[in-house]
Amino acid sequence: MLSCPALFVAGPASGQGKTTVVAALARLHTRQGHKVRVFKCGPDFLDPQIHAIASAAPCYNVDLWMCGEADAAWRLGQAAADADLILVEGVMGLYDGNPSAAELATRLGIPILAVIDGSAMATSFGAIAYGLKHYRSGTQLNAAFANRVGSAYHAELLEKSLPRDIAWYGHLPRDADAALPERHLGLLPAAEIEDLARRIDRMADLLATTAAAALPPPISFAPASAPSISPLLAGKNIAIARDAAFCFLYPANLDCLVALGANLTYFSPLKDETLPECDAVWLPGGYPELHAETLADNRRLWASLAAHVECGKPLLAECGGMMALFDTLVDIEGSSHAVGGLLPGQVTMQKRFAALGLQEIELPEGILRGHTFHYSKAQTTVPALAQAKRPDGRPGESVYRLKRMTASYIHLYFPSNPEAAARLFLA
Incomplete structure (x- = not known):
């Protein structure tokens, strides 16, 4: 001991x-x-x-x-x-x-x-x-x-x-x-x-x-060994958005990706006009609503990301990351911003939180757990790939998929199923 x-x-x-x-x-x-x-x-x-x-x-x-x-x-x-x-x-x-x-x-x-x-x-x-x-x-x-x-x-x-x-x-x-x-x-x-x-x-x-x-x-x-994780992402380069608009990252998720064999690079959708060379992209949560004007102006970055998705490369977008992908983001003052344009529809900020709590989602890649906490509501014509469940069995958030782009309000905890997390980043 x-x-x-x-x-x-x-x-x-x-x-x-x-x-x-x-x-x-x-x-x-x-x-x-x-x-x-x-x-x-x-x-x-x-x-x-x-x-x-x-x-x-x-x-x-x-x-x-x-x-x-x-x-x-x-x-x-x-x-x-x-x-x-x-x-x-x-x-x-x-x-x-x-x-x-x-x-x-x-x-x-x-x-x-x-x-x-x-x-x-x-x-x-x-x-x-x-x-x-x-x-x-x-x-x-x-x-x-x-x-x-x-x-x-x-x-x-x-x-x-x-x-x-x-x-x-x-x-x-x-x-x-x-x-x-x-x-x-x-x-x-x-x-x-x-x-x-x-x-x-x-x-x-x-x-x-x-x-x-x-x-x-x-x-x-009690002394305990780290879980055994297969290097399913060996040699894969994952580009991760990380700046004031996208700052919700579990250290355990980053560790999990490294344990899976991935090489991690970071970029800023607020500053960078193109994606770094990569096999997959992760847009985590954060505060895109506070930086909507800057994000809307960065058309070259969104074009680069659209080309990434169009050629079948994976993109995982969580909560704020998903919000930034919509055609339109309406901020808390009611101003509309033409943001990513990769998800048809609109996301609108509310004055009260719209959802809060733990979630479990069954995807084709496997079952993952996480949570949701957001002040916005999304409207899209894209049919849901799957719907999460809360711990008590009540319905949770929807997950959307276009090609290899997976988007949801859920913040996933990758160590809850490292193999399933890895498959989200594989073409």
């Missing part, structure tokens, strides 16, 4: 400050010379970008349904072999979702630190912490941390409210200068927060004098 200090940071709901506390802890220990590995529970692209900056290492996702318990176990085991601290950030509230963050923490055997926004409460802080610990037997919630605290006296009230079986780990004050900015899909991408390093350092400084700053007790992790 491997041994490494580890902490699972969760909360009663979204917006409590979990990402803030995890990033601050990661930076604090990294500055002290510790090797920190951070993981994010559930599907998420934005929080892991923050944690990668804070810890100076990639942040991987772990999820019992989308990724699978075996995937989580070997990634945690691999981290425990050479890390000084493992941090796992929960998703939404501790018991939200099925399976929940609480179940993941229990399966992994990692003690839980509850982060609770204490800004509008006093003694109720203890009641919430007590409820999180005892709502379901076996939940290893050992400590609580208060966020957005108004004063030292306020912190004292919160600390005194805790039951004896939940330790007080300290608090962070209200601090607008350290807060992480947001937009409609969550936090801003790390690359767009110009002073991100300063904000994280400021939070780390504030955490340095709290009990949370100490390394938690080590726990045991």
Whole structure:
């Protein structure tokens, strides 16, 4: 067995400050010379970008349904072999979702630190912490941390409210200068927060004098080997869009493609007028709606991509990647933009999210899992190749195919079926 200090940071709901506390802890220990590995529970692209900056290492996702318990176990085991601290950030509230963050923490055997926004409460802080610990037997919630605290006296009230079986780990004050900015899909991408390093350092400084700053007790992790993956993409060159418009990439997906034998190159649809030399293209998700005018003006790039598809080469377009392929993209202000022109129809931004949740899709290449989260609706005359299902069996997103172009709102998790993922990139 491997041994490494580890902490699972969760909360009663979204917006409590979990990402803030995890990033601050990661930076604090990294500055002290510790090797920190951070993981994010559930599907998420934005929080892991923050944690990668804070810890100076990639942040991987772990999820019992989308990724699978075996995937989580070997990634945690691999981290425990050479890390000084493992941090796992929960998703939404501790018991939200099925399976929940609480179940993941229990399966992994990692003690839980509850982060609770204490800004509008006093003694109720203890009641919430007590409820999180005892709502379901076996939940290893050992400590609580208060966020957005108004004063030292306020912190004292919160600390005194805790039951004896939940330790007080300290608090962070209200601090607008350290807060992480947001937009409609969550936090801003790390690359767009110009002073991100300063904000994280400021939070780390504030955490340095709290009990949370100490390394938690080590726990045991079972050593596990990486899954065996056949090099189905050996010698294949895959061009991946990567810029401010297309920035939703799981590090595990990139690792999976490399393990499959692919050579990865990157290009920017915002700047590059032609595709790099490649056998297949991947347009991941992101924010094409925020860059629609620039994308619409890059006609040479879309012509290059159309020629790629016309000659039978594979193209995978996910969520924002698919949105950019439509004839027309209508942004949140109602302005229309003639974008890619590879998918007939129109995609229109909404003021509220249109879909959210885990998805499983059965394609001719095999079954893959992933998730969806978008604020737009698409209309097209292209018939659906297949329709995804949610974990409870309800219908999910449609998948469209023209020649070897596969497009959907689903963000696929390639390690859920590496062989099927590989076939999406084969002519």
